[in-house]
Amino acid sequence: xxxxxxxxxxxxxxxxxxxxxxxxxxxxxxxxxxxxxxxxxxxxxxxxxxxxxxxxxxxxxxxxxxxxxxxxxxxxxxxxxxxxxxxxxxxxxxxxxxxxxxxxxxxxxxxxxxxxxxxxxxxxxxxxxxxxxxxxxxxxxxxxxxxxxxxxxxxxxxxxxxxxxxxxxxxxxxxxxxxxxxxxxxxxxxxxxxxxxxxxxxxxxxxxxxxxxxxxxxxxxxxxxxxxxxxxxxxxxxxxxxxxxxxxxxxxxxxxxxxxxxxxxxxxxxxxxxxxxxxxxxxxxxxxxxxxxxxxxxxxxxxxxxxxxxxxxxxxxxxxxxxxxxxxxxxxxxxxxxxxxxxxxxxxxxxxxxxxxxxxxxxxxxxxxxxxxxxx
Amino acid sequence: xxxxxxxxxxxxxxxxxxxxxxxxxxxxxxxxxxxxxxxxxxxxxxxxxxxxxxxxxxxxxxxxxxxxxxxxxxxxxxxxxxxxxxxx
Numbered sequence: 191x192x193x194x195x196x197x198x199x200x201x202x203x204x205x206x207x208x209x210x211x212x213x214x215x216x217x218x219x220x221x222x223x224x225x226x227x228x229x230x231x232x233x234x235x236x237x238x239x240x241x242x243x244x245x246x247x248x249x250x251x252x253x254x255x256x257x258x259x260x261x262x263x264x265x266x267x268x269x270x271x272x273x274x275x276x277x278x279x280x281x282x283x284x285x286x287x288x289x290x291x292x293x294x295x296x297x298x299x300x301x302x303x304x305x306x307x308x309x310x311x312x313x314x315x316x317x318x319x320x321x322x323x324x325x326x327x328x329x330x331x332x333x334x335x336x337x338x339x340x341x342x343x344x345x346x347x348x349x350x351x352x353x354x355x356x357x358x359x360x361x362x363x364x365x366x367x368x369x370x371x372x373x374x375x376x377x378x379x380x381x382x383x384x385x386x387x388x389x390x391x392x393x394x395x396x397x398x399x400x401x402x403x404x405x406x407x408x409x410x411x412x413x414x415x416x417x418x419x420x421x422x423x424x425x426x427x428x429x430x431x432x433x434x435x436x437x438x439x440x441x442x443x444x445x446x447x448x449x450x451x452x453x454x455x456x457x458x459x460x461x462x463x464x465x466x467x468x469x470x471x472x473x474x475x476x477x478x479x480x481x482x483x484x485x486x487x488x489x490x491x492x493x494x495x496x497x498x499x500x501x502x503x504x505x506x507x508x509x510x511x512x513x514x515x516x517x518x519x520x521x522x523x524x525x526x527x528x529x530x531x532x533x534x535x536x537x538x539x540x541x542x543x544x545x546x547x548x549x550x551x552x553x554x555x556x557x558x559x560x561x562x563x564x565x566x
Numbered sequence: 567x568x569x570x571x572x573x574x575x576x577x578x579x580x581x582x583x584x585x586x587x588x589x590x591x592x593x594x595x596x597x598x599x600x601x602x603x604x605x606x607x608x609x610x611x612x613x614x615x616x617x618x619x620x621x622x623x624x625x626x627x628x629x630x631x632x633x634x635x636x637x638x639x640x641x642x643x644x645x646x647x648x649x650x651x652x653x654x
Contacts, residue, residue: 525620527586
């Protein structure tokens with residue numbers, strides 16, 4: 191029997207709505223010209239990009255002229271860290287939360303020439319303010335990177351407090367909001383912000399960086415356009431803006447509904463034997479939850495769930511083709527094997543969740559049986 | 567304070583095993599051992615340094631050591647030591 195697919199891995203990429211697809215097609219039909227030229231066709235393409243940028247900026251709470259489109263969120267992260275760091279000459283260290291994305295940690299490590307300091311998080315995933323203060327008190331910090339919310343554990347940081355500490359130390363705060371925009375209100379406290387259109391149901395291959403008027407930033411590349419040398423995809427920009435507007439129209443209803451579904455999964459998962467549920471139960475993204483199952487091979491479990499029709503993510507080493515497990519799970523001090531990472535889509539229903547909850551314990555039991563560990 | 571002296575630690579050699587097997591071997595050994603016993607898990611899998619402490623926390627045991635040991639060339643491994651609780 192063919193089972194219906196349920197996509198519960200909607201972080202970083204999510205199915206596109208018809209409205210978003212229509213916008214993409216309109217972008218292809220009307221925005222095919224190079225927006226950087228002087229003729230009418232080019233002007234039309236440019237207007238589409240400018241309109242998209244304005245619409246995105248409005249939802250981010252940023253100024254359109256300081257909202258930049260990049261070739262991916264990854265590129266946006268690299269370029270904003272490089273540019274803010276370049277404007278802070280003489281200060282060699284970058285401080286970042288231990289659970290920042292790999293893209294942030296790798297860029298910070300590279301750009302600072304290995305002078306990256308990570309700050310620990312507490313059991314719920316919040317940056318430890320005392321540890322952060324100790325790092326910021328040393329006057330060699332070029333910038334601070336703290337994410338808005340975490341794409342694995344869902345915890346949303348207390349950015350107001352983080353921003354206060356950064357402001358007192360006069361250190362610019364770079365906020366990775368690639369897991370949060372389109373799911374919760376945009377954060378208020380940042381000097382630079384990065385967002386990911388694919389995460390809110392826009393097309394992949396586009397990133398967004400916003401700067402505050404007072405944020406100092408220097409170009410570090412020779413192309414003239416540090417954000418998107420060679421230009422960006424007009425249809426992608428248009429579709430990203432339409433997708434974000436659509437999310438914004440229903441943000442409250444969707445986030446309330448999905449948060450309730452995650453509460454249900456969370457409560458049930460806590461009753462399963464040998465399951466470690468991770469992240470802040472309240473200050474969190476509405477649609478994200480992760481938990482780890484003792485004595486379970488993460489790859490085997492992901493495959494087993496896929497057979498049952500469920501697409502889920504995992505931070506276990508065995509699923510990533512590497513030996514190293516998710517550094518987020520490691521920093522949280524939680525079990526890294528047997529990890530299941532859920533990111534509900536806006537279309538996920540209560541029935542989908544009930545079916546998942548009915549299927550998961552059996553799938554875990556089957557995988558444990560394969561390892562002969564049922565009685566441990 | 568009860569507990570086994572240093573030389574009586576039970577060794578679980580999980581070198582070369584990938585996750586979740588080091589924790590599985592540890593749990594299997596722990597099942598037959600008395601509370602207070604120290605178990606030293608030898609592991610080369612990078613996940614073991616996180617998963618052994620997580621297992622101990624979930625199962626009511628205590629982490630008492632985490633050392634990197636290089637017995638010889640190409641034989642670097644970690645020794646993760648757990649003091650078993652009552653396993654109620």
